[in-house]
Amino acid sequence: MNNVNKDAIASTPPSVFASSYHNNFKIKKLQCIVNEENKEESRDISQLNKILKSATLVSGDGGEIINMISKKKTKLVEKVYRTAHPRAKEELFYKGSDGRWKSKNPTFSAKSREELVEKLYNFFFSHTFEEVYLEWVDMRIRHGVKSNKTIQEDLTLLKNVFKNEPIAQMQITDIKKRDIKYMFERWTGPGLITRKAFVNRKSALNGVFIYAAENEYIPLNFIPSIGTTELKFKEPRHINKAFHLEDRNALLKYLKSLKQDGYTLAIQLALYSTFRVGELRAIRYEDIRGNILTLKHQLVEESVYSIDTKIMKITKAPRHINEKLPKGNSHFSVREIYLVPEALAIIEKAHELNPDGEYLFMCHGRTINNDTFNERLRKYCAGAGVPYLSSHKLRFTVASTLRAAGVDIAYLQKTLGHSNRAMTEHYIYETVAEPEGIENQLMNALSIN
Template sequence: MLTKERTLQYFHEYFSEWIEIYKRGAVRPVTYQKYLMTLQRLTELSPNLKICELDKRKYQTLLNDYAKTHERQTTMDFHHHLKSAILDAMDEGLLTIDPTRKVIIKGKPVSDKKNKFLSQFELQSLLKSLNLTDKPNWDWFILLVAKTGLRFSEALALTPKDFDFECQKVKISKTWNYKNAEGGFGETKNLSSKRTIQIDIQLNTQIERLSKDLADDEPIFVQGRVFNSTVNNRLKVLCKKAGVPIISAHCLRHTHASLLIFAGVSIASIAKRLGHSSISTTQETYLHIIKELESQDNDKIMSHLSMITQ
């Protein structure tokens, strides 16, 4: 039975307890820190919001306030953290309705200097500029991420034994703690991130040849301390050389997903390939592309129907 104290609990207090119970020790340290950052912003924006007062309007207002100083994707991440806790609050009977239903995700305009993904033509130009030597280098790493959509830490953790060259598949079961000086293998972002994906025959042959003299259980691309900026700086050079917009390593993942959507691959298949915890995450992340394709489909539908006459 719920106590009055529980129903009058502040939302940020509930979220703090929820993080401690469900996330501490269950997610990677870097992910846990992101939850703590969400808690900090929640406390700053809505210090007096109680669980029992949380309705659709108040929740939308909270997201709108957050979006004033953050881009849409960052606001989306903030929303996903809060939504998970809210759904558990509903299960506990603290809420009778889902205040996150049909929420609108906003955000400040994306900087012109930031590009989320490349077109197929731009990606092809980028890949043609790669310097693929007979030894692993960051250009090989860039090719791998572009063709698999792996997260940065997932790609770093790949070893030769993670590849099934006979079946053209790669198994993602771990990450590399590149943010720690000592490095080392770590857990994946979530359970859904543990997956096996198909790779094309060309990449399969290239990686098999590249890793034939490497230790089976050692990372292919890690040689000492790894910094995200190192790869991004190399990408910057390659993008300028190819004459395409400058993107980051993470944007290669967005590019991979975007091209699959435009190719007509189902959202369910893309979500599984990316290691998303739910299809809704994929839909919300790439909503702008999905809407663009829906608009194109509507034009096709109307064109087809106009040819059907009585």
């Protein structure tokens, strides 16, 4: 013990030590200590970062603030690092034979001393739940593991749910099971949200804690171990997801009475087969051979996000159109669709109106888009005197209509592009017509002869 600062050891709680063994003697290895004074200095740096992000900065001030932040970070990191290295020389870090700057306990390496200081600062201080959440989303963006739509949903959850919670500004190492448990109870209450909404929130939370554990911000992810059986959920209100047959027929009749364009024809075709709107948008005339349409692509409008985790700034690029493989497993989603004569007639009319377009359904030289598709659908439903259902419900309508007519589930799974039957069954049991002779069926089943 003579080689170790005894005062530092005496004042250090057991939780900041790590143990190792050498020559059969147990040696204590000091860990870096972050005290309240250090945390307050870190909060000052965070305030400077907020000023840096402000749009009200006078030209030239930004550079001064960046230099100030860099100096404060360096001084603070060296102060914290020295608590575990009390006998270190003036230069706390060392440059390896590979030219990289390195630290020990905690162990990091970087191309420059400045980059090493940044890594250590993040390790010591930049681990509030909100900051780790943004790091997690940034990782998903960089690795391309999720669609832009999923990234948008992740960021919406942060903005609308997690930022309003006490854990948002807590260091992730300080978050306990009880904090999460209390949060779950606040969310659900006597039945405030549906189970689906809860699962979406918990799934994001679990992802953040997995990321934190993998990056050694926390020892383990305890989210899956938190019990939820006693929580109460709001019962989802059942809304019919398909047009009744008479409403479908009324809508088709009304659409046929209008002056035709890319939208009126696309909506009609959607009432004759199991397309997603993105798939409708990507149809080319050459995709059709006889009465078979091969669905190869979808068009999606996406906003690309980027995150600067150093200053916690989210940037959203303008929406743009991407052509991609159809949604889901391409082994199933790239598929052939059988077209009935009415559907073929709609396609020929669309080609007649737009013979030179890149895609079959275009309007004023541009591809049809999802928002206008739904706006038009709402308008046409009102004109036909039928309840409005969104564009995706057209897919439910056709699938449930075919099933009610006795079409085999295996075929429906194929034409919907699903990889499993369970998903198909979600689409095919909507009520499209009241059963005939139901009174006689009940009498025969329940009456006593």
